[in-house]
Amino acid sequence: MSIKDTVRKSLKRGSPLFQAVYRVYYLAVCGLYNLVRLTTRLDRHLVLFDAFQGRQYTCSPKALYEQMRSDPAYENYRFLWAMTEDAEKKNRLADGRTKVVRYNSRAYKLACARAGYIVTNSMPLGFFRLRKGQQLIETWHGTPLKRLGCDIAVDSNSVNTADEIHKRYRKRVRKISVLLSPSDFYTEKLTSAFDLKGAGKNVRIIQQGYPRNDFLCRFTAEDVAAIKARLGVPEGKKVILYAPTFRDNQKLDKAYSYSFTLEMDFDHLLNALGEDYVILFRPHYFIANQFDFDRYKGRVINVAGVDDVNEVYVISDLLITDYSSVFFDYAILKRPVLLFMYDLELYQGQLRDFYIDLDDLPFPILRKQEELEQAILDQLNGGFRYTETYEKFNRTYTPMDDGKASQRVLKEIFPE
Numbered sequence: 001m002s003i004k005d006t007v008r009k010s011l012k013r014g015s016p017l018f019q020a021v022y023r024v025y026y027l028a029v030c031g032l033y034n035l036v037r038l039t040t041r042l043d044r045h046l047v048l049f050d051a052f053q054g055r056q057y058t059c060s061p062k063a064l065y066e067q068m069r070s071d072p073a074y075e076n077y078r079f080l081w082a083m084t085e086d087a088e089k090k091n092r093l094a095d096g097r098t099k100v101v102r103y104n105s106r107a108y109k110l111a112c113a114r115a116g117y118i119v120t121n122s123m124p125l126g127f128f129r130l131r132k133g134q135q136l137i138e139t140w141h142g143t144p145l146k147r148l149g150c151d152i153a154v155d156s157n158s159v160n161t162a163d164e165i166h167k168r169y170r171k172r173v174r175k176i177s178v179l180l181s182p183s184d185f186y187t188e189k190l191t192s193a194f195d196l197k198g199a200g201k202n203v204r205i206i207q208q209g210y211p212r213n214d215f216l217c218r219f220t221a222e223d224v225a226a227i228k229a230r231l232g233v234p235e236g237k238k239v240i241l242y243a244p245t246f247r248d249n250q251k252l253d254k255a256y257s258y259s260f261t262l263e264m265d266f267d268h269l270l271n272a273l274g275e276d277y278v279i280l281f282r283p284h285y286f287i288a289n290q291f292d293f294d295r296y297k298g299r300v301i302n303v304a305g306v307d308d309v310n311e312v313y314v315i316s317d318l319l320i321t322d323y324s325s326v327f328f329d330y331a332i333l334k335r336p337v338l339l340f341m342y343d344l345e346l347y348q349g350q351l352r353d354f355y356i357d358l359d360d361l362p363f364p365i366l367r368k369q370e371e372l373e374q375a376i377l378d379q380l381n382g383g384f385r386y387t388e389t390y391e392k393f394n395r396t397y398t399p400m401d402d403g404k405a406s407q408r409v410l411k412e413i414f415p416e
Contacts, residue, residue, distance in 0.1 A: 026126065026127070029109070029127050030126075030127045032109075033109050033112070033113060033127045033128075033129070034129065036109070036110060036113045037113040037129060037131055040110075040113050040114050041114075042114065042115075042116055042131060042133050042134060043114050043115060043116055044116035044133070045076055045077050045078060045116065046077070046078050046079075046080065046111075046114060046115045046116055046117070047065075047068070047077055047078070047079050047080070047115060047116070047117040047118075047119060048079075048080045048081075048082060048111045048112065048115035048117070048118045048119070049061040049062075049064075049065050049079065049080065049081050049082065049118075049119045049120070050081065050082035050083070050103060050119075050120050050121075050122075051120070051121050051122070051141075052121065052122055052141070053084075053103060053104075053122055054082045054083045054084045054087055054102075054103025054104070055083075055084055055086075055087055056087055056307040056308075057081070057083070057087060057090070057091040057093070057307045057308070058212075058307045058308040058309065058310075059121045059139065059141055059212045059308075060119075060121055060139035060141075060180060060210060060211040060212040060406075061119045061120060061121055061139060062212070062308065063211035063212050063214050063215070063405075063406045064119055064137075064139075064211050064406050064409065064410060065079060065081070065119070066406075067211070067214075067406035067407060067410060068410060069097065069098070071407075071410075074410070074414065077097070077414075078097050078098075078099075079097055079098040079099075080098070080099055080100070080101055080111050080115065081093050081098065081099075081100050081101070082100075082101050082102070082103040082104075082108050082111070083100055083101075083102070083103055084102070084103050085102065087103075087307070088100050088102070090305075090307065091307070104125065109127065112124075112125075112127075112128050113131070115134070116133070116134060116135070117134070117135050117136075117137065117413070117414075118134070118135070118136045118137065119137045119139065120136070120137070120138060120139065121138075121139045121140060121141040122140075122141065123168075123172045124136060124172060124175045124176075128175055129175070130174075130175050130176075130177065134177075135177040135178060135413070136175055136176050136177050136178070137177065137178040137180065137413060138176045138178065138179045138180070139180045139211065139212070140179070140180070140190065141212075141325075142324075142325030142326070142328065142329065143182065143183070143185070143186050143210075143325050143328040143329075143397055143398075144186075144189055144190075144193070144325055144355055145323055145324075145325060145327075145328075145354055145355060145356055146245075146323045146347075146352040146353070146354055146355075147193070147352050147353050147354065147355060148169075148189070148190075148193035149165060149166065149169035149193035149194055149195070150165075150166045150169050150170065150192065150193055150194065150195040151189075151192055151193050151355075152165055152166070152352065153353065154350060154353075166195075169193065169194055169195065170194075170195050170198070170199060173194040173195065173196065173199045173201065173203065174199060174201050176194075176201075176203050177203065177204065178203070178204045178205075178206055178413060179194075179196075179203050179204070179205050179206070180205075180206050180207075180208075180210070180211070180409060181205050181206065181207040181208075182207070182209050182210035182213070182397070182398060182399075182400060182401060182405070183207070183396065183397050183398065183399055183400070184207070185355075185396060185397055186207075186397070187205055187207055189355050190205075191205070206409055206412050206413070207400070208400060208405055208408040208409050208412065209398075209400035209401045209402065209404070209405030209408065209409075210329070210398070210400075210401055210405055211405045211406040211409055212310070212329070213310075213329055213332055213398065213401040213405065214401075214403050214404065214405055214406050215308075215310045215314075216310055216313060216314065216329065216332045216333060216401070217332065217401060217402055217403030218403045219310075219314045223314065224314055224315050227311045227312075227314065227315050228315050231280075231301060231303065231306070231311075231312075231315070232298065232301065233278055233280070233301065233315060234278065234298075236276075237276060237277060237278045238276055238277045238278070238317050238318075238380050239277075239278050239279075239280060239315055239316045239317050239318075240273075240277060240278070240279045240280065240316065240317065240318050240319075240320060240376065241279075241280045241282065241303075241312055241313070241316035241318070241319050241320065241330075242264065242279055242280065242281050242282070242320045242321075242340075243282045243283070243309075243312075243319065243320070243321045243324055243326050244264075244283060244321060244322050244324065244340075245321070245322060245323050245324035263342050263343075263369075264340070264369065265369055266279065266296060266300050268369065268373075269369065269372075269373060270296070270299055270300070272373040272377075273373065273376065273377065277299075277376075278298070278299055278300075278301065279299065279300045279301070280301050280303045280312050280315075280316060281293070281300055281301070281302055281303065281304070282303045282304055282306070282309065282312060283304055309326065309329075310329075313326075313329065313330050313333060314333070316330075316335070317335065317336075317380055318335060318336045318337070318338065318376060318379055318380055319335070319336070319337045319338070320337075320338045320339075320340050320372070320376075321337070321338075321339060321340070322339060322340055322341050322342075322347075323341070323347055323352065323354075327339070327363065328397050328398065329398070331390070331393060331394055331397070331398065332394065332398050332401055334386045334390070334394075335384075336379040336380070336384040337363040338363060338364055338366060338372060338375050338376065338379065339358075339361070339363050339364065339365045339366065340366050340369075340372050341358075341365050341366070341367060342367055342368070342369075344365075344367065361393070362387060362389040362390040362392075362393045
């Protein structure tokens, strides 16, 4: 084995040497950050945004940013967006009031120390310390079906034990000022998942709807046509969105990324449906697999690179998912949803378990692909009904999503 390979193996994540080196680095970062935090004046008119650790321009941070930028009430505020290099290339946001900083860079850490407000949909990084007068607005990224954080009871994750996950959530919640919520259910479950009652910290919950869902209540036919044209989705086709989540026990060895064993046979599905259907495939952003889409010649389209999932929602006639939170948001459109839960016993019994009794959901649960294919044909050929049970589902989980959540949330966060 070469010296280079030996060093690389020694520095592999999880090795004692890696942990020691990383610990020294982490302490140095925290020390420098705290020095800046203590010697830099807080800018109460500077707002820092990020979504999915800088990977995308999307979700509630995007909705709140665009509302602030367009509303004269916030004309005195300036904005920073934290993005990875790839995300920055796709999203040219820089203007007179907006600048982009590289996520987790020196400029990003300085922004975390200076910004009066930080809006994020994922956990703040470990070095971050909330300073007096500063607010971190945690929007999170979906109403949960599967258990989160401190509610996870089994060691099924290939990266962390349940106890490690609990400690991480309890530690990070001390950095949150505000948590957004779209419903009573969401408030209850996130309070439990973050152990807000046991954290000894008063986190303010603003239950005014989900800003990221505003677009689902306001989009136009022109929006749909433009999105289809950009993604190469032919007009006149029935569009199916397949959006599975990751599995906690399917991890790639090379990094802290998850793989995904594709149980959907696209060849069989396309043959069963015929030429009038197009499938959009959007795996969870954790999933690092590379799938070969060229062989399907435009009948299966990779939409993993579309930052804003709302865009693929509104052009889809039907959603197929499993345990993902996407069906809560998609239900606002009052369109058919199918749950392809081929590994239900494993997922429920050994991986996550659920907050909701699946029998209470208004959506068909399919275990075999043949059942799924027949259900698609039934739902998209006259069989779908927006039932009373479906309507009750929306009243329970998205009762305030009316296209104006961003406005209401901002009024509660920012001073007049």
